[in-house]
Amino acid sequence: MDLDSDQIALALPLPWQEQLWQRFNQRLEQGRLPHGVMLSGPSGIGVERLATAFSQRLLCNAEMSKYACGSCKGCKLLMAGTHPDLSILEPADVGKGILIDSVRNLTARLGKTAQQGGWKVALISPAEAMNESSCNALLKSLEEPQSKTLLILVSHRASLVPATIRSRCQIDHLSVPDLQVARQWLIEVAGEQQAVDQSLELAGGKPLLALEYMQSDSIEQRHMFEQLVDNIRLGDLSPMSAAQQVQKLNSDQMLDWFMHYLHRLVTGEMQNSLNPALFEFGDQLRKARGWALSGSNINPQLMWEGLFMDWLKVFRSPR
Ligand SMILES: [Zn+2]
Incomplete structure (x- = not known):
C-alpha cells in the first residue's frame, strides 16, 4: 500500500458542527445509530464534510477516539482511498443524476459481509440526485437493514427527496x-x-x-458584472453586446448578483426616487432564476438580451 503519495486527508467536522458531532458519537457509543441518516442543509456550509468525517469515524478501528485516528488499518485504507466497506455514490457530473445501476451495485455490496469486519458505510450525495427508480432501488436497503450498516444521505434540497426515503432516515438539519x-x-x-x-x-x-x-475570481467577476449593469443603465453599453459578454458565464450566479444589486439599489441611494418599474424588474429576475434552477433549456444569450433590454427600459420609461 503506497501511503506517501496521493493520500486522502481525513475529514474533521467544522466548528459549527461540533454539537451534531457529539450527538453522533454518543449514538455510536450507545449503539443507537439508525440505519439511515440524512444530513440536510444548504450547500456551502460543509454538509458533505460532516458526512465524510462521520463515515470515516465509523470505519476507524480505534474504539475510544473522538475522530478517525489516522493510524489504524481502517484509517490507512481510507487515506489510500481503497477502504472496501465504504461506498460513495455521487453523480458522474455536477448536476447529473445518480443512476439506478449504481444504486443496485451499492445495495448488492451492502448485502455482503463487511470485508474489514466492522461497519459498512454508504455515502450518497446529494440524495436529490436520485430519480424515482433509483430511490425505489435504495428503499430495500433502508427497509431491510443489515446490522452495522449505515446509509448516510446528504441533501441540499430535502423536499426533493421522496417521502418514502426521508421517513426511513433520521434527519439532522444543518443551518448556515x-x-x-x-x-x-x-x-x-x-x-x-x-x-x-x-x-x-x-x-x-x-x-x-x-x-x-x-x-x-468571483469577487472580481462580480465587480465586472455590476459595472456592466451600470453601463447599460447609463446607456453606455447596448443590451446586445452586454449579453454577448456574459452568455458563457454562470447564469445562476449572475442572476444572484443582479438580485443583490437590485436590492441595494432599492434599499440604498435611490430610496427617495423609487421607481415602481424596479420592482417589476425584480419579479422578472426571480422568474429567470426559477427557469435557470429548473434546468430548462434556455438560450443564455436570448435570456440576457431580454433581461438587459428590460433593465434599460426601467430607466427609460416615463415615471
Ligand atoms: Zn483509525
Missing part, C-alpha cells in the same frame, strides 16, 4: 452558521482578513462557499 463563527473560521483557513467579510456577504454567510469565492 452564526456569522462570527463563520468569520473566525474563514480568517483562520484563508490566512488573511481581507476580503473575508466581502466574500461572506457574497456567499450569504456560507463559509465554504465564501472560501471558494476567495480562491477564485
Whole structure:
C-alpha cells in the first residue's frame, strides 16, 4: 500500500458542527445509530464534510477516539482511498443524476459481509440526485437493514427527496452558521482578513462557499458584472453586446448578483426616487432564476438580451 503519495486527508467536522458531532458519537457509543441518516442543509456550509468525517469515524478501528485516528488499518485504507466497506455514490457530473445501476451495485455490496469486519458505510450525495427508480432501488436497503450498516444521505434540497426515503432516515438539519463563527473560521483557513467579510456577504454567510469565492475570481467577476449593469443603465453599453459578454458565464450566479444589486439599489441611494418599474424588474429576475434552477433549456444569450433590454427600459420609461 503506497501511503506517501496521493493520500486522502481525513475529514474533521467544522466548528459549527461540533454539537451534531457529539450527538453522533454518543449514538455510536450507545449503539443507537439508525440505519439511515440524512444530513440536510444548504450547500456551502460543509454538509458533505460532516458526512465524510462521520463515515470515516465509523470505519476507524480505534474504539475510544473522538475522530478517525489516522493510524489504524481502517484509517490507512481510507487515506489510500481503497477502504472496501465504504461506498460513495455521487453523480458522474455536477448536476447529473445518480443512476439506478449504481444504486443496485451499492445495495448488492451492502448485502455482503463487511470485508474489514466492522461497519459498512454508504455515502450518497446529494440524495436529490436520485430519480424515482433509483430511490425505489435504495428503499430495500433502508427497509431491510443489515446490522452495522449505515446509509448516510446528504441533501441540499430535502423536499426533493421522496417521502418514502426521508421517513426511513433520521434527519439532522444543518443551518448556515452564526456569522462570527463563520468569520473566525474563514480568517483562520484563508490566512488573511481581507476580503473575508466581502466574500461572506457574497456567499450569504456560507463559509465554504465564501472560501471558494476567495480562491477564485468571483469577487472580481462580480465587480465586472455590476459595472456592466451600470453601463447599460447609463446607456453606455447596448443590451446586445452586454449579453454577448456574459452568455458563457454562470447564469445562476449572475442572476444572484443582479438580485443583490437590485436590492441595494432599492434599499440604498435611490430610496427617495423609487421607481415602481424596479420592482417589476425584480419579479422578472426571480422568474429567470426559477427557469435557470429548473434546468430548462434556455438560450443564455436570448435570456440576457431580454433581461438587459428590460433593465434599460426601467430607466427609460416615463415615471
Ligand atoms: Zn483509525
